Amino acid sequence: MEKLNIDKVAKLAHVSRSVVSRVINNHPNVSEEARRRVMEVVEMHNYKPNTVARNLATQSTNQIGVLTSRIGDESLGNGYWTLLYLGIFEECIRRGYNVHLSFYSSSMKNELHELILNEHRLDGVICLNEEVTKFTADRFAEIDMPIVMVGHNPEFPEICSVDVDNYKGAYKAVKHLADLGHRRIGGIFGDQNVEETKHRISGYRKAQSDYGILVDDEVISVSSYSQKDGYQTMNKWIKEHPEITALFCASDTLAMGAMLALHENNIKIPEEFSVVGFDGLPISRYMIPPLTTIEQPTYGKGEKAAKILIDKINKYQTDIVQHNMEPELIVRKSCAPAHVKTTI
Amino acid sequence: MEKLNIDKVAKLAHVSRSVVSRVINNHPNVSEEARRRVMEVVEMHNYKPNTVARNLATQSTNQIGVLTSRIGDESLGNGYWTLLYLGIFEECIRRGYNVHLSFYSSSMKNELHELILNEHRLDGVICLNEEVTKFTADRFAEIDMPIVMVGHNPEFPEICSVDVDNYKGAYKAVKHLADLGHRRIGGIFGDQNVEETKHRISGYRKAQSDYGILVDDEVISVSSYSQKDGYQTMNKWIKEHPEITALFCASDTLAMGAMLALHENNIKIPEEFSVVGFDGLPISRYMIPPLTTIEQPTYGKGEKAAKILIDKINKYQTDIVQHNMEPELIVRKSCAPAHVKTTI
DNA sequence: TTGTAAGCGTTATCAC
DNA sequence: GTGATAACGCTTACAA
Numbered sequence: 001m002e003k004l005n006i007d008k009v010a011k012l013a014h015v016s017r018s019v020v021s022r023v024i025n026n027h028p029n030v031s032e033e034a035r036r037r038v039m040e041v042v043e044m045h046n047y048k049p050n051t052v053a054r055n056l057a058t059q060s061t062n063q064i065g066v067l068t069s070r071i072g073d074e075s076l077g078n079g080y081w082t083l084l085y086l087g088i089f090e091e092c093i094r095r096g097y098n099v100h101l102s103f104y105s106s107s108m109k110n111e112l113h114e115l116i117l118n119e120h121r122l123d124g125v126i127c128l129n130e131e132v133t134k135f136t137a138d139r140f141a142e143i144d145m146p147i148v149m150v151g152h153n154p155e156f157p158e159i160c161s162v163d164v165d166n167y168k169g170a171y172k173a174v175k176h177l178a179d180l181g182h183r184r185i186g187g188i189f190g191d192q193n194v195e196e197t198k199h200r201i202s203g204y205r206k207a208q209s210d211y212g213i214l215v216d217d218e219v220i221s222v223s224s225y226s227q228k229d230g231y232q233t234m235n236k237w238i239k240e241h242p243e244i245t246a247l248f249c250a251s252d253t254l255a256m257g258a259m260l261a262l263h264e265n266n267i268k269i270p271e272e273f274s275v276v277g278f279d280g281l282p283i284s285r286y287m288i289p290p291l292t293t294i295e296q297p298t299y300g301k302g303e304k305a306a307k308i309l310i311d312k313i314n315k316y317q318t319d320i321v322q323h324n325m326e327p328e329l330i331v332r333k334s335c336a337p338a339h340v341k342t343t344i
Numbered sequence: 345m346e347k348l349n350i351d352k353v354a355k356l357a358h359v360s361r362s363v364v365s366r367v368i369n370n371h372p373n374v375s376e377e378a379r380r381r382v383m384e385v386v387e388m389h390n391y392k393p394n395t396v397a398r399n400l401a402t403q404s405t406n407q408i409g410v411l412t413s414r415i416g417d418e419s420l421g422n423g424y425w426t427l428l429y430l431g432i433f434e435e436c437i438r439r440g441y442n443v444h445l446s447f448y449s450s451s452m453k454n455e456l457h458e459l460i461l462n463e464h465r466l467d468g469v470i471c472l473n474e475e476v477t478k479f480t481a482d483r484f485a486e487i488d489m490p491i492v493m494v495g496h497n498p499e500f501p502e503i504c505s506v507d508v509d510n511y512k513g514a515y516k517a518v519k520h521l522a523d524l525g526h527r528r529i530g531g532i533f534g535d536q537n538v539e540e541t542k543h544r545i546s547g548y549r550k551a552q553s554d555y556g557i558l559v560d561d562e563v564i565s566v567s568s569y570s571q572k573d574g575y576q577t578m579n580k581w582i583k584e585h586p587e588i589t590a591l592f593c594a595s596d597t598l599a600m601g602a603m604l605a606l607h608e609n610n611i612k613i614p615e616e617f618s619v620v621g622f623d624g625l626p627i628s629r630y631m632i633p634p635l636t637t638i639e640q641p642t643y644g645k646g647e648k649a650a651k652i653l654i655d656k657i658n659k660y661q662t663d664i665v666q667h668n669m670e671p672e673l674i675v676r677k678s679c680a681p682a683h684v685k686t687t688i
Numbered sequence: 689t690t691g692t693a694a695g696c697g698t699t700a701t702c703a704c
Numbered sequence: 705g706t707g708a709t710a711a712c713g714c715t716t717a718c719a720a
Contacts, residue, residue, distance in 0.1 A: 098465075
């Protein structure tokens with residue numbers, strides 16, 4: 001089937017090129033008769049307007065970019081990322097936008113810049129990781145491209161963002177543990193360069209002090225969100241801090257690693273040790289034992305970020321919004337009342 | 345900073361528009377002096393050619409699409425998909441291509457079609473799932489767009505594809521189990537609409553018959569790759585088929601679900617029951633116990649698919665290639681010699 | 689309601 | 705080596 005362009009359609013429908021344009025864009029001021037003739041040709045030949053040409057003419061692409069740094073295969077593979085992306089993607093599709101996804105590793109900064117930012121190809125950008133933002137914030141401001149971040153960053157108070165209430169999530173987790181009678185609760189946290197870590201640590205501390213628990217900085221670890229770090233930290237603490245009976249992990253993957261360490265040391269979960277995670281990833285339900293965790297609306301975060309971005313692109317939204325979503329405790333099988341040391 | 349276009353650059357450099365075009369495209373036939381003047385302006389103003397306009401003029405976008413069906417959050421979140429995508433993405437970046445990612449759910453078929461296929465926006469497409477292909481194969485042929493599939497499909501012998509050797513992978517897994525003395529080996533497989541399932545089942549059967557093991561169709565299950573199906577099937581078999589002492593799962597996620605069922609029934613892995621998975625996902629290393637599995641080069645599959653596609657787009661590659669990659673057994677802790685029933 | 693014509697920012701052909 | 709000029713396929717004033 002021969003490829004049509006707007007002029008050929010116009011000729012076949014015996015109208016001018018502008019009439020065709022109005023019809024396919026649903027503009028008013030076109031007679032029923034003309035519309036019918038155009039539609040007939042369009043359908044018969046399955047004509048679709050050329051997006052590239054349309055983009056050039058309108059100076060907009062209806063395409064947004066998603067930027068995320070490649071921190072390592074482990075963290076990409078944990079499902080959080082995919083869910084977030086899915087939320088973004090589906091909201092975009094509903095609104096008639098396409099999404100262009102880019103991982104970026106630190107060695108790629110320059111290429112990224114060339115490829116993404118100055119190409120006039122994107123109407124806006126969502127940054128999934130604050131790391132990206134630091135590098136690009138100035139650029140975005142310079143070229144005046146709408147942007148929204150997933151995760152707040154006080155360094156950029158002028159940028160819209162979406163996040164969970166990290167403080168509240170951590171608080172809920174630790175409260176759950178305290179309610180079960182635990183008095184020695186370790187805390188393993190992720191990326192220290194990121195605002196959420198501060199808030200999760202605060203929530204973790206506050207819940208403890210609210211319950212009269214002594215916060216021991218010796219059992220707070222900040223490294224990365226990988227299983228590996230959960231595993232290593234827990235292994236260390238089993239030897240050095242046998243007094244802890246429970247653990248709050250700032251991600252489900254961290255919890256997964258910690259639980260393996262516990263298992264290898266023959267410490268039974270939840271009978272002898274309780275752990276709660278953070279994220280509510282699909283896999284957390286199938287850990288051994290199924291993980292009690294703080295579920296965050298990951299898909300929802302992506303959806304909301306896309307919503308705000310598209311509203312900004314279309315100028316429906318002009319003020320700065322930094323949106324916080326609600327985390328929720330999901331009780332499964334990894335926690336039990338604190339082990340009472342029944343002396344013989 | 346005011347936005348430049350090619351004409352303004354030309355004016356500032358005191359040359360014509362065509363000279364500028366030649367310079368930025370590294371074409372020959374431009375004097376040293378002219379090149380220098382142009383580059384000076386380009387660098388000073390950080391001029392970047394408008395990609396959309398360039399695409400319109402060249403009738404190519406240097407953008408490829410990745411199509412994958414959204415089967416469910418669980419399967420998307422397992423890490424396989426992300427690794428595959430990462431392989432595609434990084435190869436594309438190296439070659440100067442951008443990638444446009446689309447999930448597609450069955451309700452979106454039409455929109456997909458509108459959005460992706462007829463927009464003249466993509467130079468080629470990678471399909472991550474055969475399901476997509478069935479729907480689109482004709483369309484692609486019709487509009488003559490290069491395509492490569494991840495996963496072979498004999499229905500489309502004319503389409504390039506990349507896959508692991510599924511037969512060999514399953515064979516290796518079952519051989520490992522047989523070598524350990526297991527004689528009753530269950531098999532849980534994924535998507536039955538997909539060619540790989542046939543090959544994995546053949547490998548599973550052949551290894552058993554090679555080792556003189558009776559293949560019992562009662563302990564072959566074909567459903568989906570989700571943890572849930574692994575969990576449910578194993579739960580059923582624990583009651584109905586207590587004779588099996590080992591299990592081959594066609595994905596790590598399936599194995600994860602099965603292991604939870606085993607755990608809940610107080611069956612010790614690997615002492616009383618062995619399981620081997622398939623995929624070698626990052627999370628498999630942290631399962632309890634760490635999973636022995638058939639690792640496939642997931643990242644490599646993506647990379648290879650992108651390589652073939654880009655070669656096709658550029659006509660470096662004109663013949664049909666259906667590439668098979670090598671799976672590898674990774675021995676961890678989920679298998680042990682068959683339990684010898686020591687009678688009292 | 690319709691058609692003409694001027695962009696949108698490039699590339700590519702072809703004289704010079 | 706260089707510079708007009710015609711595509712590329714569409715949108716959008718503006719005039720009719």
